[in-house]
Amino acid sequence: MASFLLKSVLVVVAVFFISSMAQASDPDILSDFIVPAGSTIDGNFFTFTGTRDIFGSIIEKFKVTKVIKAEFPGLDGQSVSLAVLQFPRGGVNPPHTHPRAAELLFIVKGSLEVGFVDTANKLYTQTLQVGDLFVFPKGLVHYPYNSDWNKSATALSGFGSASAGTVSLPTTLFATGIDDQILAKSFKSDIATIRKIKAGLSS
Amino acid sequence: MASFLLKSVLVVVAVFFISSMAQASDPDILSDFIVPAGSTIDGNFFTFTGTRDIFGSIIEKFKVTKVIKAEFPGLDGQSVSLAVLQFPRGGVNPPHTHPRAAELLFIVKGSLEVGFVDTANKLYTQTLQVGDLFVFPKGLVHYPYNSDWNKSATALSGFGSASAGTVSLPTTLFATGIDDQILAKSFKSDIATIRKIKAGLSS
């Protein structure tokens, strides 16, 4: 009996946490920072050490390490996040959008080709060297690509939201179950081609 | 001479208009409405008649008619716009995103299948009848599709921005000149397949 009631109470607490996560928003807050319910905080709350070994790591395929509100609660209400992008030789971050922020990319190692398409369907491209920056405007389709087959590359990206979100387009379009017919019509293609692309992305 | 100077003045005015368009933003304004520079306004400024005959028109392929700030300056600063979506039998609005607003779709004729994919790659679908509404959250990939091969369909969409923007994904990805190599790698496909899709969309 008691354990049933205790569980009920815990469910309420859990439900509350989930909900408060979902409700938090990027606009200005009315306090210096947002303390999670029931927490006592010190300097550790504002610290993230999950990327401590990142610069020494060797990667074999493109890898993005996000430092956002989900992993680092101290960012809640502060409207900022960062990501480390690691590219092997010839690696690409497939075309994607961030629904909730622009991205400011900073090349810290190697070089990258980047591009984005605006809502008037114009493609903007650039080749970047170490120390260069490029801004991908909010919500637009963009990609960075390491065209160098001899060197890996690393970039750091800043975002003006603690939770920018990512919509990776190959996966979103061809690996979430959207009907073949709808895709074939939309891409002015045929079902066989759609299935071929789906097969490649699911493997 | 005078005409040269007059032109200079006009260029300044024109430049100003372009710039003020670019600068305008959706947040709350400090006035009741935004009067374009040099205008005197009356009730016509708040009126749009460009869709007067829309309900009687017959369409042969999917057509979207947007009533946004670009066509209707009275919307500037008011954070709202509408669009009329007309679907022939079997017509589809290819997967797309709106970078600056969610979309609330209202079926006024026929029926539609709709879907969207969230940032966790989950697909949400629904079949809608006349009088039903569906909300596509801000910035996510979505599509409405008239699966009925016997009836056309019409929907009205509301947006919480005077300029929501549209990123149509087939066009953005395959008809703006993104490098074949980057696309092949991104879609885990091959250059022949990418070119086939590009050819279909360019025709």
Next chain:
Amino acid sequence: MASFLLKSVLVVVAVFFISSMAQASDPDILSDFIVPAGSTIDGNFFTFTGTRDIFGSIIEKFKVTKVIKAEFPGLDGQSVSLAVLQFPRGGVNPPHTHPRAAELLFIVKGSLEVGFVDTANKLYTQTLQVGDLFVFPKGLVHYPYNSDWNKSATALSGFGSASAGTVSLPTTLFATGIDDQILAKSFKSDIATIRKIKAGLSS
């Protein structure tokens, strides 16, 4: 005993829901959408069917059907809502304001006379036909009126808020209990006239 505790728990849950409703705000959210505490969601969460039969209904006096956050929780955090306005012959929607959004009105049947007054006390009016749109700027007093005594009219309105709110002025001023003396002084009228108007509105 147990039921007392269970009720306590339920009260907490209830209190939480009320509070989360009250706290939610229209600015950008940090997630794709806002999941109500304790819910599992699918496509139905984003669907509203409460207006399914609206176009076939016959009305005898002016009726507004709002599709807002209160009825359709999927709108929470998406900054958009719609309303269907149905006018009998000669029907009027009395002068009112929406404290939290502008209104973009679209005539889908019949015709309407509309007007609004800005903060400089200037009245803007227009006569609208099927397919026309009119924008009522945020927070200003406005009214749509079907001056046609032979035809009913229908309009759809979009709002850039999931909860625009409505302040109907005849009711707010004369049917909520504001002191006769204050009203008489404010309207530079007399108590008898105020009471006459109050009587009309209370019947």
Next chain:
Amino acid sequence: MASFLLKSVLVVVAVFFISSMAQASDPDILSDFIVPAGSTIDGNFFTFTGTRDIFGSIIEKFKVTKVIKAEFPGLDGQSVSLAVLQFPRGGVNPPHTHPRAAELLFIVKGSLEVGFVDTANKLYTQTLQVGDLFVFPKGLVHYPYNSDWNKSATALSGFGSASAGTVSLPTTLFATGIDDQILAKSFKSDIATIRKIKAGLSS
């Protein structure tokens, strides 16, 4: 000739100023303050002396003195303004709304009765003494009234916008030319009564 061209140039400058006024908005700015085009500023830009003698003035009817962006350009972009409200014995500020801000009223002399009506048509009232404060939520109909027939009263009001705007309802409804028929129908009254109220307010 030259003077014509000079005038053209000046028109452009003037037009620009009007437009930049209209475009400015209350959200956070990207600079410490907004310098009007072509100005050099010092401490005077941040100073307003137009109310220097206000506390010694004697008033015979209700008077509001607003210190807002229109009179005090230094407020542009700072999201704050103040007003001084002076009430003679028995004076009232007729029911009104502020479309762009809540109002925080502080009684500095005398006493006031205040009230506001929420969007659920509930009236909230209070009697206030010197040193008391009352908040009128954003966009709602409210009024302050000096019910004391022996003493005048003074209040200071703060607003979270540099340009909150005011919609005075008696004037807006009955002194801007809204059609008698529409008003009679809206107030469930008759044209004679509407005209009587209009006459009182126009005198």
Next chain:
Amino acid sequence: MASFLLKSVLVVVAVFFISSMAQASDPDILSDFIVPAGSTIDGNFFTFTGTRDIFGSIIEKFKVTKVIKAEFPGLDGQSVSLAVLQFPRGGVNPPHTHPRAAELLFIVKGSLEVGFVDTANKLYTQTLQVGDLFVFPKGLVHYPYNSDWNKSATALSGFGSASAGTVSLPTTLFATGIDDQILAKSFKSDIATIRKIKAGLSS
């Protein structure tokens, strides 16, 4: 047993309140006002009487009385607050910033010298008389000072946030435990001087 469970329930409620306080934000809300969880409200909720006797009080050192969300929950979501500043003869409010709002200062008694420094390190100063106003832009270091050794002074300040926050710089820098070494280096001074200032502020 029961009391343990009851306490658990109360902890959940308490935790919820703390959290909802922390989460509330200044942007527009989706309701007329924010009702604290579990409350029934009437006109008292919108009233603050804690400053009722303030104008008759005599002060011996500078005193600021804030009317903000923390003391007056009715301000939550309304983006406005006020403060009363009382200066004895020669009294100063030490240099400080408000992280979340600009301040609009209104002199209601006596006179004040004021100043602020912008992010380009330019100092703006002014001498103000009764009835004058001065705006301190958001987030900048500023101070008001009663240079008159014969008269006390009183000012009222409006803020465009229900919780502007205050960072008092002498205390923040020299009385919170920042390492002497870091301060000596930062102020291009020596440890003895830093300790002397710390001693003065701690006494």
Next chain:
Amino acid sequence: MASFLLKSVLVVVAVFFISSMAQASDPDILSDFIVPAGSTIDGNFFTFTGTRDIFGSIIEKFKVTKVIKAEFPGLDGQSVSLAVLQFPRGGVNPPHTHPRAAELLFIVKGSLEVGFVDTANKLYTQTLQVGDLFVFPKGLVHYPYNSDWNKSATALSGFGSASAGTVSLPTTLFATGIDDQILAKSFKSDIATIRKIKAGLSS
């Protein structure tokens, strides 16, 4: 004559540019990006190369290189910026605030001691290693310090504003001309000590 008029026209254009800079704000924009008046843009508009050699540079005292809207116009309207912080052995960035954004600091070389003080006068500190991050909440006084006398350190900081602004406190308080008397009183110190600190900072 003509050249005089041409100059007038150019002045108008120039004035417009200054003003549009001043007016731009961080909230969401209504376009993909903000095109400066009269510009044609390509990929270079979104690229910043001014920091190309930064990682190879050797510094002798603390140096911050900001990549913000002022240097990189492509950031306008995108709500994001970055800075590179280079610390010699024992170097400190004196206590400062950013009025318009939180700062997310990422250590890319060496180690740092960091601290900030909240509005309740609580100091939060941390020692950070390569790969660690720390968030300084918006508007609060903070400092990073390289306590290592054998190694230099480098950090990258992200900001959720294209123009966060910096208020360096030693300079703001003691090197902008604030009256000695006001500072002595504020710091509960004496004029001799204030002058000593001023002298150190002016040298």
